[in-house]
Amino acid sequence: MKMRFSLLFAFVIVVGIYSYNFSEAREPVCSKFAYEEQLLEKMIRTEIKVETMVNEIKKTEDNIISTLGDIKQTVADFTDIFADMRGNITDEMLKRDKEIKRREESFKTLFEETRKTLTSGNEAEKKKLIQLQGKLEQPAIAFYAHHLTDLYLDTTDEILIFEKTFNNEGTGYDTSTGLFTAPVGGLYQFNVHTCAYNGKYSYLGLVMEGNVIAADANFGDANFGCNTFGAIIRVKSGSKVWVKSTSSSSGYQLYQNSLRMNTFSGVLVNH
Incomplete structure (x- = not known):
């Protein structure tokens, strides 16, 4: 210069x-x-x-x-x-970047918790729906058989065969053998109603797979006495249930007519 x-x-x-x-x-x-x-x-x-x-x-x-x-x-x-502005802008950008990252992490955490809650809730509701569907789709299993083919109880362990049915939903009861075979597993209720001949005895048992689960002893007075017994039991699919004489004698005999019926029934209570 x-x-x-x-x-x-x-x-x-x-x-x-x-x-x-x-x-x-x-x-x-x-x-x-x-x-x-x-x-x-x-x-x-x-x-x-x-x-x-x-x-x-x-x-x-x-x-x-x-x-x-x-x-x-x-x-x-x-x-x-x-320089000051750049420093301030840089600091502000860093603060905003940290805030954005913090919010992203917070959102991710909230989203994950919400997802888990919804998933858990959906799974619970799904199970309830499946259970409800199972109940709604529970098969109708029930039978009501009557009229014995043989009234004399002169043979021990003799199976009582009720040869007629008013109802046999699920076709579990066999009128030719007197055996009920559970089509599905579940909780069942069985009832047996019999009448002893005048002056005669009857000793009967409700049997599941060879085990007596309910029993009855009856004496036929002048009015041909009738008794009812039964049980509520859980039965596996394919298991068999029947009625038999638990004691035999020439003096043991049942009675039936239009006013006195011998019956064997069962129903699936819960699948």
């Missing part, structure tokens, strides 16, 4: 000297003292002009230097402001 101003100053001096010589060349020739006086005056005026120009240049230089300083300060101020 100073180099430029020095060159400018030199240029101004050269221009001044050139102007002086040019002007002197056009002056009329006078006496020696007049010429020297005029020359001195012109040189003084030229020096004053040059000094004035130098001062103006100096002022201009000072103004430019001051302006450059102001510009540098402004640039520095803007740089600091920008």
Whole structure:
């Protein structure tokens, strides 16, 4: 910058000297003292002009230097402001990024908990629906048989065969053998109703797979006494249930007519 101003100053001096010589060349020739006086005056005026120009240049230089300083300060101020802004923006962005990540994690946690709750609830409801469906789809298993083929109880373990049925849902009862075979496993209720002949005895048992699960002893008085017995038991699919005589004698006999019926019944209570 100073180099430029020095060159400018030199240029101004050269221009001044050139102007002086040019002007002197056009002056009329006078006496020696007049010429020297005029020359001195012109040189003084030229020096004053040059000094004035130098001062103006100096002022201009000072103004430019001051302006450059102001510009540098402004640039520095803007740089600091920008740095602060950038720092603030960076901090704010980091804070927002952390907040977004925190919210994402919170949302993921809430979503997972909600999903587990809904899944668990759905599984529970699904099980309930399956159980309800099972109950609604529970097969109708029931039979009601009557009319014995043989009323004499002269053989121990003799199976009582009820040869007729009013109802045989699921076809579990066999009228030819007197055996009930459970079509499905579940909780069943069985009932046996028999009447002993006048003056005769009957000893009967309800049997499941060879085991007596309920028993009855009856004596037929003048009114042909009738008894009912039974049981509620859980039966496996394919298991057999029947009625048999648990004791035999020629004096043991049952009785039946239109008013007194011997029956064997069973029903699936719960599958």
